[in-house]
Amino acid sequence: xxxxxxxxxxxxxxxxxxxxxxxxxxxxxxxxxxxxxxxxxxxxxxxxxxxxxxxxxxxxxxxxxxxxxxxxxxxxxxxxxxxxxxxxxxxxxxxxxxxxxxxxxxxxxxxxxxxxxxxxxxxxxxxxxxxxxxxxxxxxxxxxxxxxxxxxxxxxxxxxxxxxxxxxxxxxxxxxxxxxxxxxxxxxxxxxxxxxxxxxxxxxxxxxxxxxxxxxxx
Numbered sequence: 357x358x359x360x361x362x363x364x365x366x367x368x369x370x371x372x373x374x375x376x377x378x379x380x381x382x383x384x385x386x387x388x389x390x391x392x393x394x395x396x397x398x399x400x401x402x403x404x405x406x407x408x409x410x411x412x413x414x415x416x417x418x419x420x421x422x423x424x425x426x427x428x429x430x431x432x433x434x435x436x437x438x439x440x441x442x443x444x445x446x447x448x449x450x451x452x453x454x455x456x457x458x459x460x461x462x463x464x465x466x467x468x469x470x471x472x473x474x475x476x477x478x479x480x481x482x483x484x485x486x487x488x489x490x491x492x493x494x495x496x497x498x499x500x501x502x503x504x505x506x507x508x509x510x511x512x513x514x515x516x517x518x519x520x521x522x523x524x525x526x527x528x529x530x531x532x533x534x535x536x537x538x539x540x541x542x543x544x545x546x547x548x549x550x551x552x553x554x555x556x557x558x559x560x561x562x563x564x565x566x567x568x569x570x571x572x573x574x
Contacts, residue, residue, distance in 0.1 A: 357472055357512070358382040358533050360401045362392030362418065363434070364410050368457075372405065375461045380508050382534060389413030393421055400533060401429050402475065403468050408435035408446070416449060423450035430471035434459070476519050485518055485574050488557055499557055509534060510553045517562060517572040526569035 359376060363369045364387050376383050384399070386392035389410040396404055396418075404422075408415040415433060422431070432453040433446045443454045453467050473481065473492050483490040489498045495511055497504045506514065516533050517525060527546050550570065554562055563571045 357402045359403045359405060359468065360384050360386065360392065360396055361405045362386045362389065362410065362415070363405070363407045364388060371461065375465065379465065389415065389418045393418045396422055396427060396429065397425060402472050404429050404431045405468065406431050406433050408433055408437055416446065419446065419451055420449050430475050432467055432471060483518055485521060485572065486561065488561065490515060490518065504556050506556060509549050513549055514553060514557070517570060521572045521574050524565060524569050524571050
């Protein structure tokens, strides 16, 4: 899962980065509203964690701008504002969830997982395409009744391709989704990951288009 955290408090930001990375999430950060809005507009994320009180542009303005641009990425707002009217304001302007400070990381992660699951599966806990079944809670993948052993990147790549089924996915899109800007990947790591994934789920499941990318068709 790739998330964007828009937060200016360095202590909270450090905790969230460390916490999500421990669970192997790909994390990118913005420390003010303007940068966060730009990143959310021109990059693809699974979930955005958005603070309300931000320099240059507050979280509510960022939220409104993103929804006006038809950015549908699930957004959970973090705020010290615990008033019910503020919560309603955030939700009515397009937030998918709202978590008042202080909060536990465990609760935030659970809410982020729920938003992600809802966005890719319409609330279901499993995805099924052809003979592949993906359990989003346990991250177990089965081919028919056989449970497959996938690496983390193989699982994330499979999920990304299935999420974008019937659409052509380029190498750049895969790199942006599975690796953060801070991570270096060599030129053939995506091809190697595709190759390993195909060995486990079947070569026919992922179609290649030379020079363009890959596609999963249902």
